[in-house]
Amino acid sequence: MRKFIKGFSIHSFLIFISFISLFPFIWLISTALKGSNENIFAYPPIFIPQDFTFENFIGVWHQIPFLLYFLNSFIVAAFTVILNLILSSLAAYPLARMEFKGKNFIFCLVLATIMIPFQAIMLPVYLIVLKLHLVDSYGYVTGYLGLILPFAVNAFGIFLMRQAFLSVPKELEEAAFIDGCSIINIWRKILLPVCAPSLAVLAIFTFIGSWGEFLWPSIVLTNKTLFTLPVGVNDLQGIFSANWRYIAAGSIISIIPIIIFFVAMQKYFVSGNTEGAVKG
């Protein structure tokens, strides 16, 4: 009996928390499904739409180029992930395994960048990006590069990969070296495959971070055809000012891809070994 009460109270608490966690989205969906004959400010609020319709979703889809925003977000996130995987795992190899002059210095240099918040240096980063012509006024490619390159590598990724390399037994590399394997092949054919789980964690968290990034794109983007999803969604507020049905429908459309991604990759998120991997 005591066990039953304990189980019951645990479930009740967790159902309550889960409900709070979903509530803002449920309310958005409810609003988005309400037709023009229904008062969305009704007191008391009504959860189940009385004038049920998909019109708002169809309407906002026709007015806002969501596919373009998805594509832009995807291009930026995909290249940011690829660059992070390559640059972090390259830099992590000597930091984990080799002895060389200036190692301590470089180690501290990389560590120091953890302490520098992007928000405090964004103005000069913007001036540098302008100077390098990496903005959308020079074309699509430069526009994308301006969104991607400032986040091409960070110290968290380098340290994550370094930890992973440190856990690989040295004998593996030694055997490969004796067999005549070159250093780049030891990295590519031995270390990287063994550390695939860490690469996956780095990829997933970099993807989520890049996909949700708002501050930087809202600073550099001037051309609407390069808008990423967060910038496009924020723009809904200006376009539809008080039309909360459309704003709600557009917001819900915008989160569908990341929800699918999250549910598909959930084991990486909830396994518990991703502690502090990336936090914006």
Place this chain on the structure above:
Amino acid sequence: MNNYYKKYIPYIFLLPALVMLVIFFFIPFIYTIILSFKDYSGDIYNPVFAGLSNYSVILKSKEFYTTIFNTFMFLLMCVPVLAIFPLIVAIFINQKIKGINIYKVLIYLPVVVSIVVVAIAFKWLYAQQGILNYILEQIGFNPIGWLTDTKFALFAVALVTIYKGIGYYMMIYLSALIGVPKDLYEAADIDGANEFIKHLTVTVPHLMPTIALVVTVSSISALKVFAEIYVMTKGGPLNSTKTIVYYIYERAFENLDLSMAASASVILLVVIMAFSFVNIIFFENKRYKF
């Protein structure tokens, strides 16, 4: 084994990452400091050296004081809740019961959704005739202007940050909970301790380093708050939600006042570097040691 690579090999591996870090971290870092010593108020293309005068201007500015005050109030609203509440949720999740993964996924969901969408969703909850005011009325309070009343706006923004952070810090606590020795709970059971006492005397002391980590990490992220404010209030009403990063953004990209933006950036840098330094030295030293 030591000389199986040529001497220059390590540098080749490091070069691409270092080039990017230099261009997008170190040069901007030094550039920020240089900008803060220049006066752009005359001719924006020909700034003059200004010594410390930008700092004396900003430190005398009433708006900047409001900004700093708001930033620390915001931190004080978010950090204690984010240090304690996710721990409670994690303790509940850490029990052996069915359906645990579903709870984890649902509670973690707000972490992966873009902050812009979360902020819009809350803006809708906060509407004058919105659902939160309805709930307030039902429990006997007057409706409030969540985002329009200077008394509540900062708190309303903080709630969004808290909401978005719970799942994230819960995961950090969950991975730390695995390390608490089980026999300590059994010993407490024999002593007849109830669940609450058990966690207070066993879990909390064991998790002290993790709690401290969450305090520093959530402090740093509270100091950097931006998107919530940009989407919901733009710093208003009457500067009541203007925090330091929003101030920097406004100065740099809306008023083109580079001097004030850079001086505020340097002040933010110093504060965050202090927090990060404590974090690296005391709480994350395992990950970053040689």
